[in-house]
Amino acid sequence: MTFRSFVIFAGMRTGSNLLEATMNAHDLACFGEAYNPYFVGWPDQGDLYGMTLADRDADPLRLWQHMVAARKVKGFRYFHDHDPRVFDPVMDDPTCAKIVLTRNPVDSWVSTRLAYATNQWKLNQSETPIPARVDFDAADFRQSLAATQAFLDRIQHGLQSRGQTAFWLNYDDLRDAAVMTGLARWLGRTDLERVEPAQDQVPQNPREMADKVTNLPEMQAELVAADPFQLHRIPGFEPRRGPAVPSFQTADAGAGLLFMPVRGGPSASVGRWLAGLGPVAGDLTQNGLRQWKRAHPGHRSFTVLRHPLPRAWDAFGAMLAARSPELRQTLRDIHRVPLPPDDELDRLDAAARAPLFAAFLDFLRRNLLGQTTLATHPGWATQSEVLAGFARFAAPDLVAREDRIDGDLAFLARAAGIDAAGPRPDPLPAVLDDPALRKAAKAAYLRDYVAFGFADRP
Numbered sequence: 001m002t003f004r005s006f007v008i009f010a011g012m013r014t015g016s017n018l019l020e021a022t023m024n025a026h027d028l029a030c031f032g033e034a035y036n037p038y039f040v041g042w043p044d045q046g047d048l049y050g051m052t053l054a055d056r057d058a059d060p061l062r063l064w065q066h067m068v069a070a071r072k073v074k075g076f077r078y079f080h081d082h083d084p085r086v087f088d089p090v091m092d093d094p095t096c097a098k099i100v101l102t103r104n105p106v107d108s109w110v111s112t113r114l115a116y117a118t119n120q121w122k123l124n125q126s127e128t129p130i131p132a133r134v135d136f137d138a139a140d141f142r143q144s145l146a147a148t149q150a151f152l153d154r155i156q157h158g159l160q161s162r163g164q165t166a167f168w169l170n171y172d173d174l175r176d177a178a179v180m181t182g183l184a185r186w187l188g189r190t191d192l193e194r195v196e197p198a199q200d201q202v203p204q205n206p207r208e209m210a211d212k213v214t215n216l217p218e219m220q221a222e223l224v225a226a227d228p229f230q231l232h233r234i235p236g237f238e239p240r241r242g243p244a245v246p247s248f249q250t251a252d253a254g255a256g257l258l259f260m261p262v263r264g265g266p267s268a269s270v271g272r273w274l275a276g277l278g279p280v281a282g283d284l285t286q287n288g289l290r291q292w293k294r295a296h297p298g299h300r301s302f303t304v305l306r307h308p309l310p311r312a313w314d315a316f317g318a319m320l321a322a323r324s325p326e327l328r329q330t331l332r333d334i335h336r337v338p339l340p341p342d343d344e345l346d347r348l349d350a351a352a353r354a355p356l357f358a359a360f361l362d363f364l365r366r367n368l369l370g371q372t373t374l375a376t377h378p379g380w381a382t383q384s385e386v387l388a389g390f391a392r393f394a395a396p397d398l399v400a401r402e403d404r405i406d407g408d409l410a411f412l413a414r415a416a417g418i419d420a421a422g423p424r425p426d427p428l429p430a431v432l433d434d435p436a437l438r439k440a441a442k443a444a445y446l447r448d449y450v451a452f453g454f455a456d457r458p
Helices: 016-024 053-058 060-069 087-092 105-118 138-162 171-175 177-186 216-224 267-277 286-295 308-321 325-333 342-347 350-368 383-391 402-415 435-444 446-452
Strands: 005-009 074-078 096-102 167-170 249-251 257-259 300-305 398-401
Touching: 005 016, 005 060, 016 096, 016 171, 053 060, 060 074, 060 087, 074 096, 087 096, 087 138, 096 138, 096 171, 105 138, 138 216, 167 171, 167 177, 171 177, 249 267, 257 267, 257 286, 267 402, 300 383, 300 402, 308 325, 308 350, 308 435, 350 435, 383 446, 398 402, 435 446
Parallel strands: 005 074, 005 096, 096 167, 257 300, 300 398
Antiparallel strands: 249 257
């Protein structure tokens, strides 16, 4: 691949100034933070390629096109908070080389805070470092770490989805002549036998952490609790869901109510409640729903969550009654759900269904983890993913719970100018009080239990 430009994805205090100095010393021109929202290139520079800050903000891609059109490979540094309009066009161009520079996030955070404290952002051999110590702020560090990780994840996903690769650098690589030579050659400068790192900048804070942070024990405690390997992460292999707008229902009562039903939830009782307030419309398109929203200022939208155990019980019953004998046979033959023949299903009472339901819950656990070839049905998908699908079009104003639906929907109705109590929750089957079923439901739907705070007992 012949590169025409490059971008250095980096962050504050990762060594990007040193990398830029090294590249500029070898005729690989890097124009600083070309898309910093507060300046063009460098703080003391008024324009770049004849474009002022206002010119660049009005047409950000024209600045980059100047670099692309240059006779030699030229580029810039891009941080997570730089102009977001530039990210995708740069990523889309395979002739733009991607360089990703990282540093230990603790070192980067401390170095940034020291720079703010001393106002010393660069240091050469003739300058004296200003001694300082900073307080470790756990909340600020967590925010910084999350922003850095999200930026790196976005870069990696962008590269993978476009079939591209990047030249990855760590802070310690910047003073390695062999690595810098490899970078130059990767960018097409095969004429360079050896690229020496720039010598006009020196490390600013080459001290151990205890000399730079006033509350090191507090920092150590925060880092121990940070869980960098995400040991408490709940695996998620469930397919993404769309917003399901055609299932939404609107009521014109008051300022207007929009119900976003979760399949397997108390949709029937909520639908009857809405109908009691006035005319209800459904089978909506996204454009039609936008028009309804414009016509109903002050409207309120809501959804209702059901405890995973009774929701799975209803999904099990729907599966038994559905016209899908192939699904039931697959559950018998492959997924260890010992269902009786179809002609005997309607004779099963709740007690007889309980052990079959336990096996079905184990199937749901494996299905939601992507361990079966069967698609995840909307009626048993996690409510976490269903709500994420809603949010791809519009997030609900209120996420109600079935067990307190009366008060939750009464509150919502008042916000829309309606004086009405909510519907009463449906009684739960006694069979669901089985501890084994409660345990199996939690294993299948742990993501929902954690996300929404469901209790073990519905």
